[in-house]
Amino acid sequence: MTARPTRPTPETARPHDLVGIGIGPFNLSLAALAHGIPGNPHPLAATFYEQRPAFHWHPGLLIDGASLQVPFLADLVTLADPTSPWTFLNYLRTRDRLFPFYFAERFHIQRAEYDAYCRWVTQQLPGLHFSHQVDAIRWNAEQSLFEVDFTQLDTHGEAEALGRTHARHIALGVGTEPHIPEPLKPLAEAGSVPVIHSADYLQHREQLLNAPHITVIGSGQSGAEIFLDLLRARPAGHEKLHWLARTPAFAPMEYSKLGLEHFTPDYTRYFHALPEPVRDELVPHQWQLHKGIDHDTITAIHEELYRRTLHGGWPDATLTPGVCVRTAGRVATTRVELHLEHTQQATRSRLTTDAVVLATGYRERPLDHMLDGLHTHLRRDNSGRPRIDDQFRLDLDPTITGNIYVQNAERHTHGVGAPDLGLAAWRSATILNNLTGTTPYHLPQRTAFTTFGLTPHTPNIPAQAPTLPPLVQSN
Numbered sequence: 001m002t003a004r005p006t007r008p009t010p011e012t013a014r015p016h017d018l019v020g021i022g023i024g025p026f027n028l029s030l031a032a033l034a035h036g037i038p039g040n041p042h043p044l045a046a047t048f049y050e051q052r053p054a055f056h057w058h059p060g061l062l063i064d065g066a067s068l069q070v071p072f073l074a075d076l077v078t079l080a081d082p083t084s085p086w087t088f089l090n091y092l093r094t095r096d097r098l099f100p101f102y103f104a105e106r107f108h109i110q111r112a113e114y115d116a117y118c119r120w121v122t123q124q125l126p127g128l129h130f131s132h133q134v135d136a137i138r139w140n141a142e143q144s145l146f147e148v149d150f151t152q153l154d155t156h157g158e159a160e161a162l163g164r165t166h167a168r169h170i171a172l173g174v175g176t177e178p179h180i181p182e183p184l185k186p187l188a189e190a191g192s193v194p195v196i197h198s199a200d201y202l203q204h205r206e207q208l209l210n211a212p213h214i215t216v217i218g219s220g221q222s223g224a225e226i227f228l229d230l231l232r233a234r235p236a237g238h239e240k241l242h243w244l245a246r247t248p249a250f251a252p253m254e255y256s257k258l259g260l261e262h263f264t265p266d267y268t269r270y271f272h273a274l275p276e277p278v279r280d281e282l283v284p285h286q287w288q289l290h291k292g293i294d295h296d297t298i299t300a301i302h303e304e305l306y307r308r309t310l311h312g313g314w315p316d317a318t319l320t321p322g323v324c325v326r327t328a329g330r331v332a333t334t335r336v337e338l339h340l341e342h343t344q345q346a347t348r349s350r351l352t353t354d355a356v357v358l359a360t361g362y363r364e365r366p367l368d369h370m371l372d373g374l375h376t377h378l379r380r381d382n383s384g385r386p387r388i389d390d391q392f393r394l395d396l397d398p399t400i401t402g403n404i405y406v407q408n409a410e411r412h413t414h415g416v417g418a419p420d421l422g423l424a425a426w427r428s429a430t431i432l433n434n435l436t437g438t439t440p441y442h443l444p445q446r447t448a449f450t451t452f453g454l455t456p457h458t459p460n461i462p463a464q465a466p467t468l469p470p471l472v473q474s475n
Contacts, residue, residue, distance in 0.1 A: 014042075014045065015045075015143075015145050015165075015166040015167060015168060016045045016046060016047050016165060016166065016167040016168070017044050017045045017046060017167070017168050017169065017435070018030075018034060018044065018045070018046040018047075018167060018168070018169050018170075018171060018435060019046075019047055019048070019049070019146070019148050019165060019167035019169075019170055019171070020046065020047070020048035020049070020170075020171040020173060021048075021049055021134045021137075021148075021170065021171070021172050021173065021174060021370065022048075022049075022050060022172065022173035022174040022175055023048050023049075023050035023052075023055060023122065023128055023130070023173070024057070024173055024174075024175045024408075025057060025076065025118060025421060025424060026173045026175075026407035026408050026424050026427070026428070027048055027171060027173030027407060028048075028055070028076055028118060028121060028122065028125075028128075029076040029077060029424040029425055029427075029428040030046075030048075030171055030173070030407065030428040030431060030432070031046060031048050031125055031127060031128060032076045032077050032084065032086040032121060032125060032428075033076075033077055033080060033081065033084070033425065033428045033429055033432055033441065034046040034428075034432055035086075035125060035126070035127070037432065037436065037440045038440075044432075044436070046127055047127045047128075047129065047165070048127060048128050048129065049129050049132040049133075049134050049148075049150055050128070050129070050130050050131075050132065051131070051132065051133035051134075051153065052130060052131070053130055053131050053153075053155070053157075054119070054122070054130055055118055055119050055122040055130070056115065056119075057111075057114065057115040057118055058111070058115075058199065059115070059202065060198065060199045060200045060201045060202045060203055061111065061198060061199065061201060061202070061222055061225070062111050062112045062115060062202065063111075063201070063202065063225055063226070063229050064112075065110065066110065066111045066112075066225050067108045067109065067110050067111065067294075067296075068108055068109055068110070068111055068114055068421070069108070069221060069253065069294055070108070070420065070421050070422045071107045071108055071422075072088050072089075072106070072107065072108070072109045073088075074420075074421045074422035074424070074425075075087055075088035075114075075117065075425075076088075076118070076121060076424065076425060077425050077428075078425060079422070079425040079426055080425035080426055080428065080429035080441050080443070081425070081429070081441060086121050086124075086125065088109075088114075088117050091117045091120050091121075094120075131152060131153040131154070131155075132150050132151070132152055132153070132163075133150060133151045133152075133153055134148060134149070134150045134370070135149045135150060135151055136148075136149040136372070136373050137149075137170060137370060137371065137373055137374060137404075138373040138374070139373075139374060139377065139399075139400050139402070140166070141399065143166065144401050144402070145166040145167065145168060145402065146166065146167045146168070146169075146170055146402055146404075147164060147165075147166055148164065148165050148166070148167060148170070149162070149163070149164050150162070150163050150164070150165070151163075167402070168402050169402050169403045169404070169405065169435055170402070170403070170404045170405070171404075171405045171406075171407065171431065172367060172370065172404060172405065172406045172407065172409065173406075173407040173408065174365045174367070174370065174409075175365060175408060176362035176363060176364055176365060176408065176419070177362060177363060177365050178197040178198075178199045178200075178358075178360075178361075178362055179197075179360050179361050179362055179363045180197060180358055180360065181217075181325060181358070181360055183325050183326065183327050183328045183339075184325065184328050184356065184358060187328055187329075187330060187336060187356075188358070190330075192330065192333070192334075193330055193333075193334055193335065193336050193354075193355075194207055194208060194211060194354070194355040194356070195328075195336060195355070195356045195358065196208075196355075196356070196357060196358065197357075197358045197360070198218070198222045198223065198226055198357055198358060198359040198360075199362075201222075201226055201357060205229075207355075208230070208355050208357065209230070209233055209234075211354040211355035212240060212354045213240040213241075213242070213352075213353045213354045213355070214230055214240065214241055214242070214353065214354065214355045214356075214357065215241075215242040215243075215244065215336075215338065215351065215353040215355070215356050215357070216230070216241070216242070216243045216244070216356075216357045216359060217244050217245070217325065217356060217357070217358050217359060217360060218245060218358065218359030218360045218361065219245030219246070219247040219249075219250055219251070219291070219293070219321060219359075220291045220292070220293065220359060220361060221253070221292075221293055221294060221297065222359040222361075223243070223245070223357075223359030224250070224293040224297045224298065224301060225297060226357055226359055227241065227243045227301065228297060228300055228301050228304065231301070231304050231305070231315075231317060232304060236308045236315065237308070237313060237315065237316060238316060239308075239315050239316045239317045240316050240317075241316070241317040241318070242317075242318045242320070242351060242353065243317070243318070243319045243320070244320050244321075244323045244325070244338075244340070244351075245320070245321045245322070245323065246321075246322070246323065246324050246343075247287065247291070247321055247322070248321055248322050248344070249321050249322075250293060250298070250319060250321055251288055251292050251293065252288075252292050252293055252294070252295055252298055253288060253289070253290070253291075253292030253293060253294055253295075254288045254289050254292060255294065255295065258449070258450055259289070261447075261448040261449065261450045262286070262289050262415070262416060262417065263289075263416070263417045263420050263422050263423060264417075264423075264447040264448040265423070265426050265443070265444075265447045266446060266447045266448040266450070266452065267415065267417065267448060267450075267452055268414050268415060268417050268423065269390065270452035270453050271414060271415035272390050272413055272414050272415070273390075273453075276381055276382060276383075279412065279413070279415070280383070280412070282415075283411065283412070283415065283416065286415075286416050289416050290416050290419070290420070291361070305317065320342075322342055322343050322344050322345075323340050323341065323342050323343075324340070324341050324343060325338050325339065325340060326339045326340065326341050326348070327339045331352060334354065335352055335353065335354055336352070336353050336354070336355075336356055337350055337351070337352050338350065338351045338352075338353065338356070362419075364408065364409050364411065365409075367386060367406070367409060371386075371394075371404075374396070374400070374404075377396050377397045377399065377400050378394060378395070378396060379395040379396065379397065381412075383412075385412050386406075386409075387413070388406055388409075388410045388413040388414070391405075391430060391431070391434040392405045392406055392407070392410060392414075392427060392430060392431055392434075393405055393406075393434070394406060403434070403435065405431045405434075405435075407424075407427060407428075407431075426443060429441035429443055430443065
């Protein structure tokens, strides 16, 4: 057995102003906007750690033709700073692709292109450390700094070296993890039958296509894209596909212009100011804002199904909403039996299938393990969740003078926009404005035509370019 590396003495270099944990799109946005912010006497010192060896954004769902559900302007930086060198348009410029993009007239880019753009940023932006797993965060009261312990991993994911750094502030961007419903967890974990989450779809696509019968569970965009991909790959009349969903319909995503204003800073501020019980009651009723299917995908599914009726007969594909899976088990070693219940009919049935794709979404990764060394300082709401203020800071007791910011872990306090790419740059700029105590990024006071509450908007007075005072006092 290889001996675990010993941890060296703490670094003696000047502490970082900001340490980011996780390098997904949201912390990558923060890193991009933090790059080059002036300070005194040094620029903002920011570094980011990620345990994966490289950036990859939902690689199992980069299906050919699948598009982002937000416009390309929802890149890492544009909605906070369109002059940044890290914009999607500048990425195209460096690839000599601006004119092809111009003539393509695409407002919504493909997922694979967004992934390639983000990887380009990670390859150019300094201060990003992949294959670095953060193990613990503590508060050093004597130095008034956070201590961050990490493990550097080798190419096999094994511990190679241990390290420690210090930071005035932390940004948690550890993202989400695939959600597998309880009735299907034993089958998904056993691996003896193909029960996979949509996050791993492309890795298992060929195996799935060889299955005699396939069931897709989940009514959101991922479920629709996977069902469409499987449908197109199966022979007409022999599709043998089932698509099940808990929602009462395979419904389109709310994409009206005023409906989209739920993904503005105005609505985020309104939601945050609501009482906790009201917020908790509101979120489940807003599922069509983020769990529906875009119009083009719904249209493509219907057109593909309709095309298969042209010579008579119906495709062997069953689409049933309003159904939940009560229990599941293995049948004859290689098959799966799903016990179903229709909520409106109050009826039950069984479905035997050869493979299951769980397009059942994602859940926020728990922060408790990461914050174990700070749990006595962390204030929680009535449901035991971390309290998060309107500047995206965890509510910590006053003995901790540094801030811990969170990204995509605040749906319970900030609403449905928390995981939305369109709010990434604004949230990152909000964090950096708060962290520096200055205004490196001018943010608009009003962003929606809708007034969500009876309290009137603050007048949107054009601001002059700010004069930046010193960032922080150097130790």
